[in-house]
Amino acid sequence: MRTSKYLLSTLKENPVEAAVDSHRLMLRAGLIRQVASGIYTWLPTGLRVLEKVERIVREEMNKKGAIEISMPVVQPAELWKESGRYVKYGPELCRLKDRKQNEFVLGPTHEEVVTALARREIKSARQLPLNLYQIQTKFRDEIRPRFGVMRGREFIMKDAYSFHIDHESLEQTYADMYDAYSRIFTRLGLDFRPVEADTGAIGGNHSHEFQVLADAGEDTIVFSDKSSYAANIEMAEALPPTEKRPEAKDPYSKAPTPGCHTVDEAAKALGIEANQVLKSLVVHAAYEEGEKPQLVMICLRGNQELNEVKAGKIPGIANPIEFANEEEIKEFTGATPGSLGPVGFKGRILVDRAAAVMGNFACGANETGFHLVSVNWDRDIENYEVFDLRNVEEGDPSPDGQGHLHLRKGIEVGQVFMLGTKYSEAMGATIMDENGKLIPMEMGCYGIGVTRVVAAAIEQHHDDKGIIWPDSMAPFKVAIIGLKLNKSEQVRLTCEKLYQELLERNVEVLFDDRDERPGVMFADMELIGIPHVITVGDRSLSEGMIEYKSRKTGEKEQIKVEKALEDILKKIA
Numbered sequence: 001m002r003t004s005k006y007l008l009s010t011l012k013e014n015p016v017e018a019a020v021d022s023h024r025l026m027l028r029a030g031l032i033r034q035v036a037s038g039i040y041t042w043l044p045t046g047l048r049v050l051e052k053v054e055r056i057v058r059e060e061m062n063k064k065g066a067i068e069i070s071m072p073v074v075q076p077a078e079l080w081k082e083s084g085r086y087v088k089y090g091p092e093l094c095r096l097k098d099r100k101q102n103e104f105v106l107g108p109t110h111e112e113v114v115t116a117l118a119r120r121e122i123k124s125a126r127q128l129p130l131n132l133y134q135i136q137t138k139f140r141d142e143i144r145p146r147f148g149v150m151r152g153r154e155f156i157m158k159d160a161y162s163f164h165i166d167h168e169s170l171e172q173t174y175a176d177m178y179d180a181y182s183r184i185f186t187r188l189g190l191d192f193r194p195v196e197a198d199t200g201a202i203g204g205n206h207s208h209e210f211q212v213l214a215d216a217g218e219d220t221i222v223f224s225d226k227s228s229y230a231a232n233i234e235m236a237e238a239l240p241p242t243e244k245r246p247e248a249k250d251p252y253s254k255a256p257t258p259g260c261h262t263v264d265e266a267a268k269a270l271g272i273e274a275n276q277v278l279k280s281l282v283v284h285a286a287y288e289e290g291e292k293p294q295l296v297m298i299c300l301r302g303n304q305e306l307n308e309v310k311a312g313k314i315p316g317i318a319n320p321i322e323f324a325n326e327e328e329i330k331e332f333t334g335a336t337p338g339s340l341g342p343v344g345f346k347g348r349i350l351v352d353r354a355a356a357v358m359g360n361f362a363c364g365a366n367e368t369g370f371h372l373v374s375v376n377w378d379r380d381i382e383n384y385e386v387f388d389l390r391n392v393e394e395g396d397p398s399p400d401g402q403g404h405l406h407l408r409k410g411i412e413v414g415q416v417f418m419l420g421t422k423y424s425e426a427m428g429a430t431i432m433d434e435n436g437k438l439i440p441m442e443m444g445c446y447g448i449g450v451t452r453v454v455a456a457a458i459e460q461h462h463d464d465k466g467i468i469w470p471d472s473m474a475p476f477k478v479a480i481i482g483l484k485l486n487k488s489e490q491v492r493l494t495c496e497k498l499y500q501e502l503l504e505r506n507v508e509v510l511f512d513d514r515d516e517r518p519g520v521m522f523a524d525m526e527l528i529g530i531p532h533v534i535t536v537g538d539r540s541l542s543e544g545m546i547e548y549k550s551r552k553t554g555e556k557e558q559i560k561v562e563k564a565l566e567d568i569l570k571k572i573a
C-alpha cells in the first residue's frame with residue numbers, strides 16, 4: 001500500500017473526548033471514527049488490525065472443531081419471550097418493530113437464535129457434541145458507552161455455543177475453549193489472566209473470564225500470592241473474620257452529626273475512625289412488576305465496599321441490585337440517606353460478616369443530622385441476617401486458604417460459560433438419550449470481544465509516540481520511508497524496488513511516498529505502530545546502506561542495500 005493512495009487519517013492533536021490511551025491512539029492513528037455514541041466506523045488501518053484478530057480467533061476455534069455459521073443481528077422478539085429474557089434483559093436490549101408491527105430485537109448475544117436452530121437441526125445424539133460459532137456484530141444499548149470501542153454499543157463478538165448429551169461432554173468442550181482462548185490471547189501478545197467469574201445476564205452455573213491486565217480496565221480482579229486462585233472481585237469470597245466481637249460497653253446514646261452525608265464525614269464529626277462507623281445502605285427487595293418494592297437495609301463496616309453481585313444473589317433481594325431513592329428512604333425511615341442505621345429499622349437487615357463483629361460502633365439514628373454511638377448487635381438490634389456482602393481488599397486471606405489476595409485492574413476480553421440446560425429447557429431443545437427419553441441438551445457458550453481486544457492490546461502496548469503492535473496484530477509489518485523521494489531518482493528507485501520485492505513475498509508493507517517532511521512521516525509510522533521501519537535517504541545510499549529501525553526497541557541499524565530484502569525477511573520471520 002502507498003500512503004498517497006491510502007486513507008491514512010492520522011491526527012496530530014490529542015482528541016479531547018478520549019479519556020484512556022487506547023481510545024486516544026485509535027483516533028490519532030486513524031483506526032476508528034465515531035458515528036454516534038458507542039458506534040464507530042473502522043478505517044482501513046483499523047480494519048486490517050481487526051482482521052488479524054479475527055483470523056487468529058478463527059484458526060484456534062477451527063482447531064478445536066468448532067464450526068462457523070452466521071446468525072442475524074435482527075432477531076424476532078418471540079424467541080426472547082420464549083427464553084424469558086425479553087423483559088429480563090432490561091433496557092440494554094434494543095427493541096424495534098417492522099412495518100407490520102412485528103416485534104424484533106437487535107441481538108446483544110445469540111443464545112436464543114442458536115438454541116432455536118439446534119432444536120430443529122440436531123436430530124440425533126450422534127450429532128453431538130456440536131460447537132457452532134460466528135464472528136458478528138452485537139448491539140447492546142449500554143448505559144455508559146465509553147473509552148471508544150472498549151465499551152461500545154455496537155461491537156464485534158466471536159460467540160460460540162456448544163450442545164451436549166451430558167455434563168461430562170460439556171466439561172470437555174469447556175476445557176477445549178478455555179485452552180483455545182489461552183492460545184488466542186497468547187498469540188495476540190497479551191498479558192492476561194483467566195479468572196473465576198459471575199455469570200451475569202447470560203446465566204448458567206460456572207464461568208471464567210479472560211482479563212487483560214491494564215490500569216484502564218473497568219474490572220477488578222484478585223489473585224492469591226501463594227496459589228493459582230484468581231477471580232473477578234465480584235466472585236471473591238471474603239472469609240469470615242477471625243476476630244471476636246468486643247464486649248458491649250455503655251448503652252447507646254445520640255450524637256449530633258449535622259450536614260454529614262458520608263461515613264467519613266460522620267466519623268470526623270464523632271472523632272472516631274471510619275471503621276468504627278457502620279455503613280447503612282437501602283435497597284429494594286425482589287418485587288413483581290407494578291408492585292411497590294419493600295426496603296432492605298445492608299450494613300457494612302464503614303471503610304469497606306458493598307459487593308453488588310453478592311448482595312444480588314441473596315434470596316429475596318432485587319437482582320440486579322436496585323438502590324432505594326431518597327424519597328422512598330425518607331418515607332420509610334423518616335430520615336435522609338446520610339443518617340440511616342439498623343436500630344429501629346422496620347425492614348429486613350442484612351449484615352456483612354465483618355460488620356457483624358463490630359462492637360460499640362456508631363451508626364445513623366434514622367433521624368436526619370444524628371448518629372447513635374456505642375451501638376451493639378443483639379443488645380440493640382435483634383433481627384438481622386449475616387452474609388458475605390463486601391468486596392475483598394488488598395491483603396485479605398485468599399478464599400482457598402492459601403496466601404493473601406492482591407488486586408489488579410483488568411479488561412474483560414473473553415468469557416466462557418457452562419450454561420447447563422437453562423436455554424434448552426426453556427426453548428425445548430431436546431434430544432433422545434440412550435433410554436429413549438427426551439432430555440434437554442446441555443449447553444456452553446463462549447465469547448470474545450473482538451473489537452475490545454484491539455483496544456486492550458493498545459493499552460498494554462504503547463509509548464508516548466504511539467502504538468507498538470505485537471507482530472501478530474500489526475496492520476502492516478514493514479514501513480518504507482523515502483527521504484526527498486521526489487528529488488532523488490536513486491531514493492525513489494531503491495524504495496520502489498524494495499516495495500515490489502516485499503509485495504511479491506506477501507509482506508504487508510506501507511510505502512510512505514508522500515511529499516512530506518521526514519519528521520512527519522516518521523511520526524506517523526511510529527503513531528500507527530508499524531513494527532519494522534526502513535528509511536531510504538541519499539546520504540546512506542551513497543555508502544550503499546539503508547536504515548532499519550525497530551518500533552519496539554527503538555534500535556537503529558544500517559543494512560546493505562543488496563542484502564536489505566533478505567535482512568528484513570529475517571527480522572519479520
Ligand code: ATP
Pocket residue numbers: 109140142149150151152153155157200202412413414415447448449450451452
Ligand atoms: P461487560 O461485563 O464488560 O459488560 P459482559 O460480561 O456483559 O461484558 P459478555 O456477555 O460476556 O460481556 O460478552 C462477551 C465479550 O464481549 C466480553 O468478554 C467482552 O470482551 C465483549 N463485550 C461485551 N460488552 C461489550 C461492549 N459494550 N463493547 C465492547 N465489547 C464488549
Ligand code: MG
Pocket residue numbers: 209412414415
Ligand atoms: Mg462477560
